[in-house]
Amino acid sequence: DTAVSQTPKYLVTQMGNDKSIKCEQNLGHDTMYWYKQDSKKFLKIMFSYNNKELIINETVPNRFSPKSPDKAHLNLHINSLELGDSAVYFCASSRASGSDEQFFGPGTRLTVL
């Protein structure tokens, strides 16, 4: 009974490629997020979606685009991958309120060669 799931868990790809990471939550939450955790373990917010509306975009390059087909899914598309995109990407979800606990997915380790 996974609450927040992500696929794939590992992704190895060449520079310049386009890739997607999928995220699904079965908690009935209204808000979903994407975080990037770099090699120094800094966890940084990239996007959040609330009821299909983008409500935060933290100066992320426009090569990254979130897509939310419905409330339970928030996928991350990355175009023209660069070496610096190598990181672990975490999806998370919470109820609408910002004070609510966020539940994180298991992470996707992206390696760009």
Added chain:
Amino acid sequence: GQNIDQPTEMTATEGAIVQINCTYQTSGFNGLFWYQQHAGEAPTFLSYNVLDGLEEKGRFSSFLSRSKGYSYLLLKELQMKDSASYLCAANTGRRALTFGSGTRLQVQP
């Protein structure tokens, strides 16, 4: 801007008590989260403080002083499984969290 500071690494002995400090300077503040992250795993929720004071939850307690921009996580009766990174995160009121870089805690026998 947003700035959250916590020590990079700490070491403690099994059975002991350890305090992990976190200071923050953020534009907008609604509360302070603590998350635990084991190596290679996702962060998991430990506590959330909105008001000043100490909140106790089993072996873990968390303290907040809003006037000082300061929080700490207190872990008692340390166990080997407590070896992990502990992430301090501020709720800045934009439905997302601003995380510190995390404190890696090593518990030794």
